[in-house]
Structures are given as structure tokens and as C-alpha cells.
Amino acid sequence: MSINQLEIENINTNAILSMTTTSRNKTWAAIEAIKQQIHPGMTEFEAIKMANQYFADCGVRKFWHKTHIRFGESTILSFDDSYRENVTLKENDIFYIDVGPVWDGIEADCGNTFVMGEAQQFLQIKNDIKELFAEVQQYWRNTQATGQKLCEYTRWQVEKMGYLLLPEYVKGHRLSEFSHSKYSNAGLFDLDFIPSAERWILELQICHPSMKFGAFYEDLLL
Numbered sequence: 040m041s042i043n044q045l046e047i048e049n050i051n052t053n054a055i056l057s058m059t060t061t062s063r064n065k066t067w068a069a070i071e072a073i074k075q076q077i078h079p080g081m082t083e084f085e086a087i088k089m090a091n092q093y094f095a096d097c098g099v100r101k102f103w104h105k106t107h108i109r110f111g112e113s114t115i116l117s118f119d120d121s122y123r124e125n126v127t128l129k130e131n132d133i134f135y136i137d138v139g140p141v142w143d144g145i146e147a148d149c150g151n152t153f154v155m156g157e158a159q160q161f162l163q164i165k166n167d168i169k170e171l172f173a174e175v176q177q178y179w180r181n182t183q184a185t186g187q188k189l190c191e192y193t194r195w196q197v198e199k200m201g202y203l204l205l206p207e208y209v210k211g212h213r214l215s216e217f218s219h220s221k222y223s224n225a226g227l228f229d230l231d232f233i234p235s236a237e238r239w240i241l242e243l244q245i246c247h248p249s250m251k252f253g254a255f256y257e258d259l260l261l
Contacts, residue, residue: 058143058145059145059146059147059214059237059238059259060237060259061142061145062140062141062142062143062145062146062147063147063149063258063259065097065140065142065147066138066147066148066149067149069093069094069097069138069140070136070138070149070150070151072093073086073089073090073093073136073138074136074151074153076089076093077089077108077128077134077136077153078128079127079128079129079130079132079155080127080128081127081128082125082126082127082128083108083109083110083113083122083126084122086108086110086128087106087107087108090106090108090136090138091106094106094138094140099140099141101140101141102138102139102140102141103139103140103141103146103148104118104139104148105139106137106138106139107136107137107138107150108134108135108136108137109134109135109137109255110126110127110128110129110132110133110134111126111128111129111132111133111252112251112252113126114133114134114135114152114252114253114254114255115205115246115250115251115252115253117205117244118137128155129155129156130155130156131155131156131157131158132154132155132156132158132161133152133153133154133155133158133161133164133165133252133254134152134153134154134155135150135151135152135153135254135255136150136151136153137149137150137255137257138150146214147214148212148214148240148242148257149257150242150255150256150257150258151169151255151256152164152165152168152254152255152256153165160252161252164202164245164247164254167200167202167245167254168243168245168254168255169256171193171196171197171200171245171256172241172243172256172257172258174196175189175193175196175241175243176241176260176261178192179241184233185230185232185233185234186211186226186227186228186229186230186231186232186234186239187228187229187230187231189227189228189234189241190210190228190229193228193243197245200245201248202245202246202247202248203245203246203247203248204243204244204245204246205244205245205246205253210226210227210228210229210242211226211227211228211239211240211241211242211257212224212225212226212227212239212240212242213225213238213239213240214238214239214240214259227239227240227241227242227260234260236259236260236261237259237260237261238259238260239259239260240257240258240259240260241257241258241259242257243255243256243257
């Protein structure tokens, strides 16, 4: 293991790793609770306000990134793209939730895609993004691939599935006790070493070839 890797990985104590897993579990529970409160007719801004209130009620006072909730055609937009006024969830629609709360000083970052109604194209991409995540994670487990090899494998899988991997910078990052930037700002797909479990987020966003909708999913590599 190189000195660089030692600094970035920072072999945490079992206590810190346990706290990271706890933060992850709380965040997935929060996403499920927030999803239940999102309904047709709601705007993205209303959904984000509701989600942030949910976290406030849970005692979260800090986020390492802003809450992102995208509806419909906005699901192809990147993390940094501006929100448009009055984007409203339809009866048959697709949306994703991406949150980064800090629980008791420990970062979490999870995201998932959901569907309103029964539109087959939305249900398909919702299932496919989770399948893609599982495939990439299993490849990492089986081959002990570097972050760069994970990037190559992800691109190959996305192309095979008939989607576009956009925006290109969605590629994952380090997590830790806040703030992970004291260890590294490197992206998962940039790593020339094998990323360790419970330290790195695998972040994926795919777009339908029509570029009219997409899907998002992220979670810890476990």
C-alpha cells in the first residue's frame, strides 16, 4: 500500500466504521420516509423543503451536500445544474432523491430513483440503475478492482444496457467523519488502488438515449 493510499484510506477504527454503517442505515430510512411524502402536484422546491424539515426533526443540523430531489426531465441534470422554477411531479413520472446528512459527525450519502404510476419505461430504468449498481459492486468484490478499473467496467455495463452514463463526473467519493475532504477529494473512479469497504461511495447516474429522463443510485461499497 502506498503512502498516498494510507493517507486517503485512513484505516479507521472499528468504532468509526460502525458509525458509518449506522449513518448509512439512518439515511436509507430517511429516504424511504421522504419518498412517502412526495406526491403528484408537488414541486421540486416543495419536496426539498419537506425533506430538509424531516432531517431537522430528526436532529440533523449539518449536511455535507445540499438535498437534491429531481422530477421528470430534470432527472438527467447534473449535481451542479440549477433548479428550474415550478417543475412539478406528474401522476405518471420518475424522480430521484439524493441526500448527504451528517449524523453525529459522521457523513452519509445515499440516493435512489422512484416512479409514480406504471409507465414501463420509468419502471425499467428504475430497476436497471439498481441492477447496474449491484453488478459494479459485485465486480469490485470479485476482482478487487481499482477505482479506474471500476470506471471502465461501469462504462461497459452502461453501454451494454443501452443507456448513457451522464453526467460524466458522477463517479463516487470518500466518506468519513465530517469532513471527508481532510482525507481526500479524489473521485472513486480516479483511484489507482483498490477502494476499501465502508469508505467509498459508488455514485451512478444513467440517462435514457432520448435524454428525456434518467435514474440515479448511490450507496457505500460494502
